[in-house]
Amino acid sequence: MLIYILRRILTMIPTLLVISLLTFFIIELPAGDYISNQIAVLRSTGEASSIAKLEFLRAEFALDRPFFERYLIWVGLWPGPHGFDGLIQGNWGWSFEFDKPVQEVVGPTLPLTIVLNAATILFVYIVSFPIGIYSATRQYSWGDYGFTFLGYIGLATPNFLFGLILLYFFNKWFGLSVGGLMAPEYIDQPWSMDKVMSVMAHLIVPTIVIGTSGTAAMIRRLRANLLDELHKQYVTTARAKGLSEGRLLMKYPLRMALNPFISDIGNLIPSLVSGSVIVSVVLNLPTVGPVLLNALQSQDQFLAGFILLFVAVLTLVGMLVSDILLAILDPRIRLGGRSAA
Numbered sequence: 001m002l003i004y005i006l007r008r009i010l011t012m013i014p015t016l017l018v019i020s021l022l023t024f025f026i027i028e029l030p031a032g033d034y035i036s037n038q039i040a041v042l043r044s045t046g047e048a049s050s051i052a053k054l055e056f057l058r059a060e061f062a063l064d065r066p067f068f069e070r071y072l073i074w075v076g077l078w079p080g081p082h083g084f085d086g087l088i089q090g091n092w093g094w095s096f097e098f099d100k101p102v103q104e105v106v107g108p109t110l111p112l113t114i115v116l117n118a119a120t121i122l123f124v125y126i127v128s129f130p131i132g133i134y135s136a137t138r139q140y141s142w143g144d145y146g147f148t149f150l151g152y153i154g155l156a157t158p159n160f161l162f163g164l165i166l167l168y169f170f171n172k173w174f175g176l177s178v179g180g181l182m183a184p185e186y187i188d189q190p191w192s193m194d195k196v197m198s199v200m201a202h203l204i205v206p207t208i209v210i211g212t213s214g215t216a217a218m219i220r221r222l223r224a225n226l227l228d229e230l231h232k233q234y235v236t237t238a239r240a241k242g243l244s245e246g247r248l249l250m251k252y253p254l255r256m257a258l259n260p261f262i263s264d265i266g267n268l269i270p271s272l273v274s275g276s277v278i279v280s281v282v283l284n285l286p287t288v289g290p291v292l293l294n295a296l297q298s299q300d301q302f303l304a305g306f307i308l309l310f311v312a313v314l315t316l317v318g319m320l321v322s323d324i325l326l327a328i329l330d331p332r333i334r335l336g337g338r339s340a341a
Contacts, residue, residue: 019312024071034096093302113287121209131223154216160278163209179284210276229253235237
């Protein structure tokens with residue numbers, strides 16, 4: 001197992017290089033860049049005094065270089081102008097929109113984004129597993145029909161609409177604002193136990209809003225997979241040998257039915273980040289979603305590129321974790337080994 005983990009970590013390095021190249025290529029697809037757009041605006045308004053400064057910034061951040069040279073400078077594999085370092089050296093770039101380093105723009109949002117994603121994943125799994133097992137073991141019961149109906153509502157309701165509904169009713173019934181991830185008095189304050197408790201309390205609503213659709217889909221998949229396992233021959237044989245239903249369910253069918261969900265951990269993380277952008281705007285959540293949206297709209301390439309690469313790193317880590325959990329869960333899976341003849 002340890003050798004497999006080390007080999008996978010080493011494999012992540014060229015994978016990240018390929019992803020970074022694709023990310024940089026996609027960001028560079030629109031014509032121009034942030035500074036070019038600003039220069040065009042100044043020229044259209046007749047304000048030529050600031051154009052020289054913007055042209056200096058283009059040369060300062062190597063935006064006037066060829067594509068591959070700009071990419072290598074951004075990654076840190078090519079020396080930039082005036083010793084401009086890249087990602088490998090720990091320099092995440094400069095945000096032209098915020099006029100500050102990318103570290104200072106995304107630094108406060110990254111921990112909150114990770115905490116929100118972790119809470120949402122836990123919510124999805126904790127809620128969907130017992131409901132999916134109940135629906136599969138009590139097929140066509142009133143409870144099964146009820147959870148199926150609620151699941152369809154969860155799939156059909158957009159997250160941002162659900163967030164707006166909660167905002168309205170919480171404000172109308174309780175006079176509370178559920179926006180943000182902490183109380184206003186804790187913003188820009190050092191971390192303390194009171195601030196942590198405020199974040200935990202404010203996590204409840206966005207976790208439910210973002211995780212609702214994923215929970216509904218997970219329930220349907222677990223129900224279908226578990227029903228398929230329960231109708232297989234080995235289950236009938238185990239019942240004939242007198243194995244209790246609870247032990248039979250936990251020992252064989254449930255473990256086999258969980259494989260798709262464990263393998264989806266790597267795909268669930270980026271979907272939560274990308275799918276929660278509108279929700280983050282509606283609920284005023286200080287996560288990387290709104291920052292990424294603004295960066296893409298303004299062509300702030302260094303900021304957008306780092307956030308997309310950060311999501312890619314989360315995806316690779318999630319895939320590694322899912323592979324390790326699959327090997328522990330399913331004895332049929334061998335990591336890098338050969339099956340016995």
